[in-house]
Amino acid sequence: MTQFGRQLGIGPTDNTSDQRTPRKPLRLIPSVARESFVPVVPARYVIRTHEWDMTRIAPGRPRGDGTPIEVTGTLRNENGTPIRDALIEIWNANHHGRYRHVEDASGLQLDENFFGMGRVVTDEDGNYRFWTISPGAYLARPDIGRWRPKHIHLSISGGSARLITQMYFPNEPNNASDPMAILMGDGFENNIGKTYETSDLDVDEGYRFDIVVGGRNATFFE
C-alpha cells in the first residue's frame, strides 16, 4: 500500500511552479530501498583556476558594471561536519539583471565585462569563497509588476551532498513577495547572506553564507 509524504507547495504568482509542481503528495520510500535513492557525485571536475573571481571575465580584464562583492561560507552537513572537495557551481545575473544565457529573452543590457558563471571547490575545512558583481533585481512578471529580488544561484555537489539553492540579500524590498521565499516561510532568513566588512579587500561588500546540506543524506556522511 502506498504511503504518502510531503505535499509540495506551489509558489504564489509563479506560473512555472503552477505548471510543474506535482499535485499528488510524494510517496514514502520503502526502507529497504532508501539507500538506492542517494546519489554519490564523483569528484571529476573541470574548473579554470580564475573562476573564483567572477567580477571580471579573466585575470587582467576590466571589472563588470556594478558593485563587486565577496561571498564566503562553510559547507557542512546537519551534524556540523565540514564537506570538503565539494563542487559549488555559481551563476548570477549582471548588474542590470540580465543572465549571459542564450534563453534569457528579457532584453536587459548585457555587460561585456561580466560572465556571471563560475565554479569553486570547498577546501579541507569545507570553506568556500568567490567574488562576483552584485546582481540586479529584474521584473519577472511584468503583467503584475512582480520582481525577482537580487539573488545568486548555488549548486552544490559533493559525494552524497546535493543541493541547489539561492543566496538572497538583506533588506531587499522584493524579498517579501518572492514566490520561493514565501514557500520557505520563516526559514527564508537562512537563505540571506550576512554582511561583513571588506575594507581590507578589493571588493565593496562581503556576504557570509554558511550552507547546511541536510535531509536525505545521513546514510553516507562520515
Next chain:
Amino acid sequence: MTQDNGSNLLKATNEDTSGPFFPIYFQDESLEDLTVLGPGIVGAPSGQHIILCGRVLDRHGNLANGVLMEFWQANAKGIYNSPANLGHPDLDSWFNGYGRLRSASGEYKFCTIMPGASDSRAPNITITLFSDGISRIVTQVFFEGHKANETDPVLKSLDTDDQARLIARHGGQTDGGAEIYLLDIVMAGVNETPFFDDFES
C-alpha cells in the same frame, strides 16, 4: 547558524529552484554518456549499452524546457559506487553511475549501461529533476520485461497505474547495439509520475 528545536542537528539550508537559466556552460558530456570514458581513452564499463530517452512534460502536456536531470544507478553487476561499497570486488573502475544533463527543449536522451539487479531490487535508475518552478523532485525508473519488477519493493508500494508510469518501454535497438528504452516523465496533473519523498522517508 541556527539549530532545530530539541535537536543537535544544524538546520538545513532551504532548497530553491534552479530557475530557468542553469548554465549550459556547466555541461559535461562525459556525464551524458556513461559508456564512453572520454576522447582517446582506452577502457569502457561492462554491461549492455542502453539509451533511456523521452520527454519531461508539465501539467498541460507541454515540454518542460530547461530541465536539469540527474541519474544514479548501480553498475552491470548491481553494485553502486557508494562509500558503503568501498573495496567491493564487483565495483567497475570505469563506471561511477552518476549522470547529468540539461535539456533545453524538455526532451532527453541518456546513454548508459543496463544496471544490474541489486539485493532485492529490480534494475532501476534514480532520476532527480531540477527546474524552474520547483526545487527538486525524485523518482526511480524501471525497465519493461524484467521479471524482478514483479517483486521490487518500490514498485510494489505503488498501485498498478503508478507502477506503469515508472516502467520504461522497450523501443528497439540502435545500429550500434544499444537497447532503447522510452519513458515520459509527467511533472504534474493527469498521468502524473509518482515522485518520492527522500527527505522524510
